[in-house]
Amino acid sequence: MLIPLADVPRWYAERKPKDTIAIRHGTEALTWEQLERRANARARAFMAKGVRPGDFVAIGLPNGNAFFETSFAVWKCGATPTSLSWRLPRGEAAAVLEILQPSLVVGGEADWNAPNSLPATFVPEGFSEEQLTAPVARYWKAMTSGGSTGRPKVILDHQPAVTDTAAEPPLGIPKDVSLLNPGPLYHNAPFIVSHYGLFAGGRLTGMVKFDAEESLRLIQAERIQWVNFVPTMMHRIWALPESVRNSYDVSSLKIVFHMAAPMPPWLKEKWIEWVGPEKIYELYGGTERQGRTVISGTEWLKHRGSVGKIDDSCKLRIIGPDGKDVAPGESGEIYFLPDDGPGCTYHYLGAEPKRRPDGWESLGDIGRLDEEGYLYLGDRLADMVLRGGANIYPAEVEAALMAHPDIRSCVVVGLPDPELGQRVHAIVELDERADAQAIVDGMSGFLADRLSRYKHPESYEIVNMMLRDDSGKVRRTLLRDERATWLKEGCDFRIMPARAGAEAG
Known part of the structure; x- marks a missing residue:
């Protein structure tokens, strides 16, 4: 049966035992009835603040039960939620809010200066908790992303705010699932899978902040069946002492998904050995949903390194520099086309898609297909740094660094990192009179109000050469590859570590 997302809490509250838990974060739990009543009260409070059907509401809340009270309240208003990191510096927040134009911001930092907002500590006192009805939102979510210029964009998902309670949930999520969410809800995948679990009538166990051993404890205690990790999390779990890792019972797991960043083959093999390839x-795919591939561990063992075959809802091509399809085994740019045509799954606010005249779209990745149609990813076309599952655009980091009065020029690249996949490295040309060590030591404070912490460079390299030509161009790939080679060969090229390490994104 097709029902509005706004009605999901009430639907299950009326069909499950009264004390059935819907959501738990730490010691705080919400039953389905509590979720329904609290979301109703919040929705009325939001309406009193001016939220109307068709509006956007920005949610800047950390992982917790209040986040879900808020997301369902937004749908109950007939509006569309946009999830933002509550720690965004005011500059980044202002850029997103300028594009989104939300009617309300819930949470976030006080210095965001949103024209209409409610604090993270807001509790809807004096508002009715009884059922309410509003039109269904045209877009069920609007998530943010960066662009190749470092400017943010908003991705409007064209699925309306409804769910089919009779249909099989996506991604192998079983009905009445016990699902663990270890990731931040301002990222697309954690937002999606957490809500999918609730739409399926499941019990969501959320982590306020990821901790490797705690995730294993929760899997055992809550008999978790389904979880989505990024490879960084899987690396940290595998890095636990074997005696610790094996002291927890993870036999309840049915599916362990991973996405958002490249997975080291050796690590994937270890997990396959540990929990089973099935x-x-x-x-692999984007928030835009133009296309995706999925692969099981069983298939991967036969096609080591592949990210799978194209989903049956879309098509895939590998196109060479000449604009023609390449042969199997040859590399080119990956393009997708949904079966229902270009632009059917999303549209942007603040950007234009990379779309060919024939409608095929690229995420900016390079790959190749084998004879059986399995996709293998290569280097990214874009300059994006993929750090622990988070996308970091060099242009944005460079712009923040260049605001420093002693920095003449800079180039930011991603260097290999065994845990995070890549780390952010800044190659910096300084004023010749500047104290390089003092500047590097002070960069954490200098960038604090300009960039989210996970985007801060983790190492600096001071050079006395011109990094860009007169037209402002830079050979970024060459600079990155040189340094990756030097690292592999153990060469010293004046890396200066940042004193305050960045947090995983």
Whole structure:
């Protein structure tokens, strides 16, 4: 049966035992009835603040039960939620809010200066908790992303705010699932899978902040069946002492998905050995949903390194520099086309898609297909740094660094990192009179109000050469590859570590 997302809490509250838990974060739990009543009260409070059907509402809340009270309240208003990191510096927040134009911001930092907002500590006192009805939102979510210029964009998902309670949930999520969410809800995948679990009538166990051993404890205690990790999390779990890792019972797991960043083959093999190949799944695709591939651990063992075959809802091509399809085994740019045509799954606010005249779209990745149609990813076309599952655009970091009065020029690249996949490295040309060590030591404070912490460079390299030509161009790939080679060869090229390490995104 097709029902509005706004009605999901009431639907299950009326069909499950009264004390059935819907959501738990730490010691705080919400039953389905509590979720329904609190979301109703919040929705009325939001309406009193001016939220109307068709509006956007920005949610800047940390992981917790209040986040879900808020997301369902937004749908109950007939509006569309946009999830933002509550720690965004005011500059980044202002850029997103300028594009989104939300009617309300819930949470976030006080210095965001949103024209209409409610604090993270807001409790809807004096508002009715009884059922309410509003039109269904045209877009069920609007998530943010960066662009190749470092400017943010908003991705409007064209699925309306409804769910089919009779249909099989996506991604192998079983009905009445016990699902663990270890990731931040301002990222697309954690937002999606957490809500999918609730739409399926499941019990969501959320982590306020990821901790490797705690995730294993929760899997055992809550008999978790389904979880989505990024490879960084899987690396940290595997890095636990074997005696610790094996002291927890993870036999309840049915599916372990990973996505959002490249997975080291050796790490994937270890997880396959640990939990079984039939339980490991990988997804490759974008928030835009133009196309995706999925592969099980069983398939991966036969096609080591692949990210799977194209989903049956879309098509895939590998196109060479000449604009023609390449042969199997040859590399080119990956393009997708949904079966229902270009632009059917999303549209942007603040950007234009990379779309060919024939409608095929690229995420900016390079790959190749084998004879059986399995996709293998290569280097990214874009300059994006993929750090622990988070996308970091060099242009944005460079712009923040260049605001420093002693920095003449800079180039930011991603260097290999065994845990995070890549780390952010800044190659900096300084004023010749500047104290390089003092500047590097002070960069954490200098960038604090300009960039989210996970985007801060983790190492600096001071050079006395011109990094860009007169037209402002830079050979970024050459600079990155040189340094990756030097690292591999153990060469010293004046890396200066940042004193305050960045947090994983």
